[in-house]
Amino acid sequence: MGHIQGNPIYFQNLTEKNMSFDHVFERIVSFIKKEPNGKYRLIVGTDSQVHTRHTVFITAIIIQRQGKGAWMCVHKDVVPRRMVHLHERISRETSLTEQLASLLTEDHKNILIDLILPHIYKGASFTFEGHIDIGSGSRNKTREYVNEMVARVEALGLEAVIKPDSYGASSVANKYTKKRNVLNPQKKLG
Secondary structure, three states: OOEEOOEEOOEEOOOOOOEOHHHHHHHHHHHHHHOOOOEEEEEEEEEEEEOOOOEEEEEEEEEEEOOOOEEEEEEEEEEOOOOOOHHHHHHHHHHHHHHHHOOOOHHHHHHHHHHHHHHHHHOOEEEEEEEEOOOOOOOOOOHHHHHHHHHHHHHOOOEEEOOOOOHHHHHHHHHHHOOOOOOOOOOOOO
């Protein structure tokens, strides 16, 4: 089971609730086993939304078979205050992405690579990406944090992806930050 700072963490999606990280990893493995010669992207990304009395962070874990579907789940973290400073919020989003991505140990990664490796000659591929909800465009308020957050994600060995391509954070996780009473908080991270 995945733990962060001693606390067990749980994930859910539209069909399953209270999934441990071990369960999530089993789902990822079974998804890849269905078609091991696919082009896979394992994506972890976080987005946040400031509400009246709290700030909601949603981290999505997505295994995508490019052009042929995906499986995903999310973890919800609630901070009981309004986090109005952009750098603090972006930094926490990146920290949550780092923490959940770090649950995938070298052993986990080797299991996934071993599933794909025999099929490389058939076009199979595998990337592990950290999606960050920031952009470098001149109109993007987060542009001054791009280098810092990208360096943090890359330090974990993930491919850092920013807007407009960071849909794991800016679309998938974002969708769940705005919903009320959906995905009730489980254990909070740190």
